[in-house]
Amino acid sequence: MILEGIVTTVSEQGEVNIAPMGPQVGPGMERFVLRPFRMSQTFRNLKARSEGVLHVTDDVLLLARAALGAIAPLPSLFPAKTVHGWVLQDACRYYEFQIDSLDDREERCRLEAVVRHAGRIRDFFGFNRAKHAVVEAAILATRTDFLPLDQIDTEYAKLRVLVEKTGGPQEKEAFDFLCGHLADVKRAQSAGPSLFSSSPV
């Protein structure tokens, strides 16, 4: 099963990177499999350092922002206990992990992770259609390089209804942020090829 989470890693230069990732997980959460693209910063960091932290969160604004690039300023973090890494202070729960097998022969790599320490910080909000709509919209926002933009527009129109009907300020801000990105991509695409790029999920 896929768990849509947020992974923090640290670059060789010591910079913290925050990115949504959907690892394949089992019920025990003792191990999981990450499938980052080779061009992602998350992959580069894990190849260099083999350690990170996977978070379960309901903060879809953070997820949307992290999907589209570096976040500045960084959200509050505290140091992980068992790995060289950082924990998002507002996550619901988290898993400090080490990579013990890495296969980067394909563009979408396969990294097997063993959990070294798990922690709980706060309750998960619960099911909410607007939060799920933002997760879907964020995934689509990372696919603008290869999905037709009018198809994304059609999906966004459906997702917007859920956000407006069932979301709070955080979900609305996250969705507006993603719509702004889509508008930027459209402008860049109509100005000429390859001015704007984002990495695919």
Ligand SMILES: Cc1cc2nc3c(=O)[nH]c(=O)nc-3n(C[C@H](O)[C@H](O)[C@H](O)COP(=O)(O)O)c2cc1C
């Ligand atoms: C919910 C969600 C799940 C994602 N899962 C993955 C994934 O499993 N692998 C991947 O390479 N990108 C995934 N992405 C896309 C990355 O988050 C996105 O390309 C991001 O820019 C990568 O950041 P990085 O280059 O800092 O690692 C996902 C995005 C979202 C919104």
